[in-house]
Amino acid sequence: MDLSSLRQLTEQGIGKFPPVRLTDLSAWCWDFGEATGDARFLSLSRVVDVIVELFESNSGQAPTALVEQLDLLLAQEIPAILDAKAPEQGTLLSRQLREAVVQAIHNFPDPWQY
Numbered sequence: 001m002d003l004s005s006l007r008q009l010t011e012q013g014i015g016k017f018p019p020v021r022l023t024d025l026s027a028w029c030w031d032f033g034e035a036t037g038d039a040r041f042l043s044l045s046r047v048v049d050v051i052v053e054l055f056e057s058n059s060g061q062a063p064t065a066l067v068e069q070l071d072l073l074l075a076q077e078i079p080a081i082l083d084a085k086a087p088e089q090g091t092l093l094s095r096q097l098r099e100a101v102v103q104a105i106h107n108f109p110d111p112w113q114y
Contacts, residue, residue, distance in 0.1 A: 001028030003082065006044065010078045013071040014051060019060060022052050040081055040090035047074075047098045054105055066108045073100050 005025050009017060017025070026048035033041030051070060054062050077097040084090035 001025050006078055006082060010075045014067050014074070015071075019052060019055050022048055022055075026052060038087045038090070040084070040087055040094040043091060043094035043098055044078070044081065047094065047101055050098065050101050050105065063108065066105065069104050069108070070101060073097065073104065 001024050005028065009025065014022070026045045029041045029045035029048060033039060033043075033045065054066075074097075077093060077100070081090045081093045081097065084093060
């Protein structure tokens with residue numbers, strides 16, 4: 001795992017990353033953030049963790065419309081996070097992405113409720 005893995009996630013989407021690869025990516029982001037002191041990667045690790053938890057809590061599946069919504073968020077935000085000149089700016093953007101992902105999952109209607 002490395003920075004190119006994060007870029008692949010934004011280009012290919014969540015569906016192309018098996019859950020174990022997402023877990024590995026989360027661990028890499030956390031380790032990289034700790035090693036470099038760049039907190040944007042700690043927050044990105046939490047973003048990926050939230051997505052992993054979504055799949056784990058739904059037997060490895062998630063509604064297609066929700067995955068598409070999450071893919072769009074990741075594709076729009078991760079490049080700006082990675083390209084931010086100042087780590088502080090990237091960290092703020094990463095936190096906003098995490099909050100948007102959590103909100104998208106929380107606000108998505110439960111397909112089993114109807």
